[in-house]
Amino acid sequence: MRITPFLLAVLVLGCKFDEPLPERDLKGTVRIPKEALEITLLDDEGVERTVSGDIRMLGPVYLGAFPSVEEGHYAFQHPEMGPILDADYPGDTYPYGGTTIGRFDFGCYEQLVCKVVTGRYESYDDVLEFFRDVLDDEIKGPDNVLVGSGTEYQERCFETERVTSDDEVPFVDDDPQEDTKPYFKPYFEEDGDDWVADVVIPHTLFVEGMSLWGWVDMPSPKFDFVTCDESAGDYFYRYSEQYYQGASYPDVLNYPGLYIDDGDWVVNDAPMLSNPNKDFEVTLDFKYED
């Protein structure tokens, strides 16, 4: 008789099983100096002009966890590499994990393949305005007619992506401050001389003493991004419109040296982690100039 309440209590309390998994969610911030957003663009006539301070120019930030970071491989600090197995490739960095702050997304038009990054736009009008006023490259539809309004753009995305709300279109977000903890939206905010974003590197192997290192893929003068493969990703197939939607190369963290080019900003002082529960801060403070 006395046993029954005891068993009931145990059942109500339940059992907790602590799996000692070595993978952890690592939280922290990424800083990019505002100076990084001074970008020289080249128009079709070859005339240069400089755009400053527009966060929409920023490509994806790649952030990885590596055993260590070394000098001597490239003109910037670079993660340690394993053996060279192919004469055409450097050694693999064998990262423990990684993430991006912003990723390439299909902008619903062929013209925008590999040019739209998530976390950079608040609305469809924002995208239209950026390509029209900043890049001087107005967005045109498949019939070569200019996209006239955000509403028209939204309708196009709903139709081609078969969605019914803006929440399902990753590259526009009118509520970047929305609470999505424990993960953070890929948004940068101004903080003094820097742009700062909260970030989580999810489910990463934690090894004491490992280093966090990364870089931001800055656009070329023609607003192209080295880390995006235009012949990859989902295939867009709609009547006579047939093309790939573009995607990041899958091995950017394995072979970063292949993808970092002129104008990219790289972590120069990679923090070493000794406690997975302590927030990290990574600063992309070195501009690589070829």
Add this chain to the structure above:
Amino acid sequence: MMISTLSFALMGSFFGCDRNAQGLVPRPSGAFPGVIEVGELAIVTKEELNLLNGEPEANPVPYVRKDNCTEREDGTLRCFYGQLGATPVGQSGGATFTFTGNGEEVCLVVDPETVFWAQSISPVNRQDEFAYPDFYNDDGDLDMFSGLSSYYTGSPGVELGDFKGFYTDSLGQEVEIEYGECFQTGAQTGMTDAHAGRATVEHCGIDTDQREGIEYTVVLQTVSVPLDDGVLSFGAVVLEGRCARLGPTECTIRGESLDPISGKMRHCTDLLERAQCEKQLGPFCCANPEMCGDNYPDDACEEDVFDIEGLTNTRDQWCDATGLCCGSSDAGGDTGE
């Protein structure tokens, strides 16, 4: 009475039923070791392939035949036809051979035990060529791997190995590295570690650029040994050039099914292969049912099965016209086609 019956049933359930599945597992044989080392194979040039082909003008699609599988003047084998036995439970079996890089792309081809096909059982749009089932018990399977000999972890002729190595980073974490270079693509995009199934040819290309004179090892790992004789026969060849251009198929290596006693080509298996290569499996199985499986549908061999180009034929007429009957002078272990 009721209690007695229940007791008996209960006792019966305790003992249960069992099945002896020994017949489904080939026994290791002293005559045929489970692990063999073949030696070095030459990289067969286009000219040599024509030589192996026997009658290149009559056979415009090049293939390798056992009876033409000769050695070079220096004693290097141009191709290899051999037999493997089963290994004891828990041990990996197979064959290994080497070749020397020529600085160009080469194509490795291995073909175990005649042919296999899936029976067409669809009630509509049945493919009549495959209406007759394959004879399962004569099929075996080998998986092919290859890489630089310096990375091979096995002991040739003694123990099979692989091409996996380990890299330890500065924090002591171990990462497995695949040094093998024989990648076979699968049906899904990005799948590069695929292997063909029973009795089906496998091939892969290796680029030996900047590795002229460097030795490579090829591992043919036994996946299954035929149940009918417990011996897995196979043929292997290294061809000069890209696999994509050469297009190796089941028809590239012929006559690889060998008799365990005589070591010669098994009776009529060359015709079975030829029938498959010439898309004549349907009439072949009807004319030579002993070469194919059981449980074929009643309508697998209807009257028009031996028709050639719309002309009605009897079995004998079809045999004379095609030479694909086992009783004919073309059939047999020693004869070619």
